[in-house]
Amino acid sequence: MNSPALIIFCFLLLSAFSHAAVQDFCVADYSGPQSPAGYSCKNPGKVTVDDFVYSGLGVAGNTSTFKAGITTAFVSDFPGLNGLGVSIARADLAPGGVVPLHSHPGASEILLVVEGTVTTGFVSSANSVYLKTLKKGDIIVFPQGLLHFAVNAGHSNALIFITFSSESPGLQILDTALFGSNLPTELIAKTTFLDPAVVKKLKGVFGGSG
Structure with missing residues (x-):
């Protein structure tokens, strides 16, 4: 096969695969098998508008832990997000509330302050704050x-909304x-340079063992 014909063949082959893979949506089927690529697709004939609507963010979260309540709309909560x-x-x-140091291995994040005053930040891999x-x-x-x-x-309740670049940010x-x-x-004490007594106390607070 000459070069122009080979290029055209490859283009048509890639185009065929591309069109075969394109679909409007893949609503999560929680009863089907799950793979690293995500949930299985629900039968399109059984998809309804309710699969694309989620009302869980309209209610304030419980602020008893860390004086902070987190409510998620991830794909595990909201099937219409699957693959998007x-x-x-x-x-x-609440006043004095904290979202402790954490990371999302699968997504970048944008935080929007809706009410209140929030001090926030991140630490780079170079340990710059x-x-x-x-x-x-x-x-x-x-x-x-x-x-x-x-x-x-601040001295009043704060409300923030957070968006992620993944339906399952981790x-x-x-x-x-x-x-x-x-x-x-003993391993935590050695690797963090904390006193073992402090580690045990913190394990009691967070429910750890060992």
């Missing part, structure tokens, strides 16, 4: 995978990973 690469969450912060106190209407972006946090810096909270797990106390 977006999601959203709500955070309610980017810190800012935000007011109503301000936004900040957190690059994918970097540790970040938010603290209510979550790892630093404190929970260390003190809410069964990682042995």
